[in-house]
Amino acid sequence: MSFSWAKPYEPKSAMMKWLDERLPLPRVVYGAVGGGYPVPRNLNMWWNFGVLAGIFLTIQIVTGIVLAMWYYATADGAFGSVEHLMRDVNAGWLIRYAHMNGASFFFIVTYIHIFRGLYYGSYKAPRELVWMLGLVIYLLMMATAFMGYVLPWGQMSYWGAQVITGFFSAFPLVGEPIRQWLLGGYAPDQAALTRFFSLHYLLPFIIAAVVILHIWALHIPGSGNPTGVDVKDEKDTLPFHPFYTAKDGWFAAAVLTAYAIVTYFAPNYLGHPDNYIQANPLATPAHIVPEWYFWPFYAILKSFTVDFILEAKLWGVLAMFGSILLLFFLPWLDKSPVRSGSYRPLFRVFFVLLILDVIILGWAGGFSPTPVRVAVGQLATAYYFLHFLVILPLVSSFETPLPLPKSITDSVLHGEAAEAAPAGQKPRRGAVATA
Amino acid sequence: MLRFILGATGTLFAVVVLISFFSGVSAYFTNPPEELASEVFHREHKELRLASDGPFGKFDNAQLQRGFQVYSEVCSGCHSLNYVSFRDLKGLGYRDAEIKAIAANWKTPTPTINPDTGEPSTRKGLPSDRIPAPYANETAARAANNNALPPDLSLMTKAREGGAAYVYSLLTGYQNQPAELLKRFPDTKTPPNLHYNPYFANLNLAMPPPLKGGDVTFADGTPNTLENEARDVAAFLVWTAEPRLAARHAAGLSVVIFLLFASVLAYLAYRNIWAEAKRQVRVTGALDPENQAKARRAKSKSGITG
Numbered sequence: 017m018s019f020s021w022a023k024p025y026e027p028k029s030a031m032m033k034w035l036d037e038r039l040p041l042p043r044v045v046y047g048a049v050g051g052g053y054p055v056p057r058n059l060n061m062w063w064n065f066g067v068l069a070g071i072f073l074t075i076q077i078v079t080g081i082v083l084a085m086w087y088y089a090t091a092d093g094a095f096g097s098v099e100h101l102m103r104d105v106n107a108g109w110l111i112r113y114a115h116m117n118g119a120s121f122f123f124i125v126t127y128i129h130i131f132r133g134l135y136y137g138s139y140k141a142p143r144e145l146v147w148m149l150g151l152v153i154y155l156l157m158m159a160t161a162f163m164g165y166v167l168p169w170g171q172m173s174y175w176g177a178q179v180i181t182g183f184f185s186a187f188p189l190v191g192e193p194i195r196q197w198l199l200g201g202y203a204p205d206q207a208a209l210t211r212f213f214s215l216h217y218l219l220p221f222i223i224a225a226v227v228i229l230h231i232w233a234l235h236i237p238g239s240g241n242p243t244g245v246d247v248k249d250e251k252d253t254l255p256f257h258p259f260y261t262a263k264d265g266w267f268a269a270a271v272l273t274a275y276a277i278v279t280y281f282a283p284n285y286l287g288h289p290d291n292y293i294q295a296n297p298l299a300t301p302a303h304i305v306p307e308w309y310f311w312p313f314y315a316i317l318k319s320f321t322v323d324f325i326l327e328a329k330l331w332g333v334l335a336m337f338g339s340i341l342l343l344f345f346l347p348w349l350d351k352s353p354v355r356s357g358s359y360r361p362l363f364r365v366f367f368v369l370l371i372l373d374v375i376i377l378g379w380a381g382g383f384s385p386t387p388v389r390v391a392v393g394q395l396a397t398a399y400y401f402l403h404f405l406v407i408l409p410l411v412s413s414f415e416t417p418l419p420l421p422k423s424i425t426d427s428v429l430h431g432e433a434a435e436a437a438p439a440g441q442k443p444r445r446g447a448v449a450t451a
Numbered sequence: 452m453l454r455f456i457l458g459a460t461g462t463l464f465a466v467v468v469l470i471s472f473f474s475g476v477s478a479y480f481t482n483p484p485e486e487l488a489s490e491v492f493h494r495e496h497k498e499l500r501l502a503s504d505g506p507f508g509k510f511d512n513a514q515l516q517r518g519f520q521v522y523s524e525v526c527s528g529c530h531s532l533n534y535v536s537f538r539d540l541k542g543l544g545y546r547d548a549e550i551k552a553i554a555a556n557w558k559t560p561t562p563t564i565n566p567d568t569g570e571p572s573t574r575k576g577l578p579s580d581r582i583p584a585p586y587a588n589e590t591a592a593r594a595a596n597n598n599a600l601p602p603d604l605s606l607m608t609k610a611r612e613g614g615a616a617y618v619y620s621l622l623t624g625y626q627n628q629p630a631e632l633l634k635r636f637p638d639t640k641t642p643p644n645l646h647y648n649p650y651f652a653n654l655n656l657a658m659p660p661p662l663k664g665g666d667v668t669f670a671d672g673t674p675n676t677l678e679n680e681a682r683d684v685a686a687f688l689v690w691t692a693e694p695r696l697a698a699r700h701a702a703g704l705s706v707v708i709f710l711l712f713a714s715v716l717a718y719l720a721y722r723n724i725w726a727e728a729k730r731q732v733r734v735t736g737a738l739d740p741e742n743q744a745k746a747r748r749a750k751s752k753s754g755i756t757g
Binding site: 109 | 453454461464534609610692694695702706711717724
């Protein structure tokens with residue numbers, strides 16, 4: 017697909033030949049994730065997380081379909097149906113806990129995947145559309161996760177739905193009617209629950225479709241790499257299969273081990289105890305907090321406490337949506353021709369600050385709002401916007417990047433003049449590389 | 452142009468949030484927030500160790516049976532256990548005949564409908580029934596409890612921060628309101644009908660102390676102190692919240708061992724596949740196999756061993 021030396025598909029059996037002539041599906045698979053997709057040979061472990069996100073999407077769809085077989089989308093029955101599954105259905109607890117913690121792990125690997133892209137400049141030309149499709153997937157994930165959290169109809173489900181749909185009422189005039197239209201009532205109730213269930217079942221399949229576009233767009237220029245230098249010839253690449261299937265494979269097994277440890281031994285650690293209390297519209301929890309993966313955005317929302325031209329609540333809502341939407345402009349905000357952060361000394365400093373900033377925002381958003389926490393969250397919010405919209409463009413204009421390696425192969429050689437054998441072949445006897 | 456507009460927008464958001472920051476900071480110093488009694492006198496839950504703790508935890512059936520006895524003789528007067536059926540008690544080690552007897556002799560009969568008249572009626576409990584609630588509905592429960600609603604206990608240890616340790620602390624934590632509290636916060640005297648307990652979030656709860664020690668007589672001779680009763684009923688509520696906990700731990704152990712094994716094998720396969728794709732540079736100088744062979748030959752010729 018991407019490089020001239022990509023091996024074309026050759027059917028190995030008569031049956032595959034027959035199929036390939038009529039429906040070239042094996043050809044597509046071979047070119048996408050088989051031996052026909054050349055990948056830079058120098059990818060490090062941070063490139064494993066895209067495949068992992070795909071694995072967790074699959075886990076969520078499979079466990080979710082089974083959950084839906086036992087779930088009643090009724091305000092009276094939802095909570096009880098989940099408990100019935102947990103207690104009386106064979107391995108029901110496993111399916112439920114796997115789905116609950118699968119969502120958390122889906123976000124963990126996606127966040128690492130996004131920060132990989134931020135550090136190595138994966139959003140830059142010619143991969144802008146890969147980045148933007150990825151952000152669309154992320155937005156769809158957030159909507160899906162929010163609606164899924166409402167379904168068990170616990171206290172945090174209900175009050176989370178109340179708060180999040182309340183965002184819309186921040187907009188003047190049209191806000192309240194929009195909120196009522198979305199909820200199908202004045203407050204979350206049967207109408208909201210049924211439509212959330214319907215959409216929660218639909219959106220993962222839309223995510224899967226956008227994932228296909230994301231991978232399609234990626235395979236036009238091919239994968240990036242830690243040096244950010246373009247692939248120049250065949251020596252710079254290895255076929256996806258068996259090299260990267262093997263690398264992704266063992267890494268996936270290791271991450272699934274971590275996932276199993278949490279699912280089996282601490283399944284409620286990432287959740288909130290209040291969601292084991294059935295929803296009660298008359299009793300507001302002491303602190304309403306979303307799931308951990310929304311904490312940084314929740315902190316941004318809560319940071320705007322003073323009316324200034326617009327109402328504080330509207331500022332908060334605009335800032336929260338803006339904090340994600342601004343990422344769509346990243347390819348044009350960062351003008352540096354150097355992709356990889358490893359060759360950008362100044363950028364690297366600010367990248368570390370950004371990671372700290374997002375962690376601080378998460379801390380500020382996830383716990384009860386003490387005056388100190390609110391103040392720290394406000395400073396972190398200010399830095400978040402300045403980082404992407406002011407600092408990054410300036411850094412990309414003023415920074416002097418380090419010299420780039422001549423090629424990917426060159427970067428792998430660490431100074432040796434030549435290598436004894438091209439990648440994937442045994443070294444010839446007597447071929448001596450000199451330092 | 453785009454970068455200028457976006458930069459201005461970012462600065463605007465940063466300025467607005469900094470206005471919030473400075474007004475918050477100045478408000479904090481000009482008008483410091485007052486401390487609340489519930490912030491100062493609320494206590495973290497006590498330590499509680501149970502057999503079900505940790506990744507290898509299993510239930511202690513004798514303790515669960517004692518806890519069930521405390522529930523059925525004391526707690527069940529007000530609190531329901533809506534998600535637990537009599538048949539589930541098999542998990543505590545009761546035999547079928549014992550469960551039948553427990554269900555049939557339960558103090559609240561199971562609600563049913565008279566098949567002849569269609570009117571609401573009651574019958575003796577069966578093992579397949581859920582444990583009947585003490586009150587017919589929320590209104591009845593509130594009417595009997597000064598308008599307070601005793602919560603269902605099935606999920607209590609999962610629904611509170613601290614879990615079983617919180618339940619244990621609450622049951623053993625009733626005390627008189629400290630004099631120091633009334634000195635610092637004179638308006639916060641515990642109202643009549645409420646009871647002071649520093650482990651409860653707002654310090655005053657409607658439930659009177661349910662256990663005082665000596666409330667039940669354990670058949671196995673365990674001393675019926677307040678601490679023992681509270682610990683056993685907390686352990687029982689861990690079981691009601693998650694009867695499959697022991698099965699989860701056992702399954703988890705084999706799954707994790709399997710996955711670790713699979714990870715190691717997959718890692719070795721990865722190393723094997725990549726062995727020839729990694730940078731291939733032949734060693735030179737003294738470590739070159741040819742030079743090493745030469746050195747070995749020279750050594751053996753001159754009679755040096757080793």
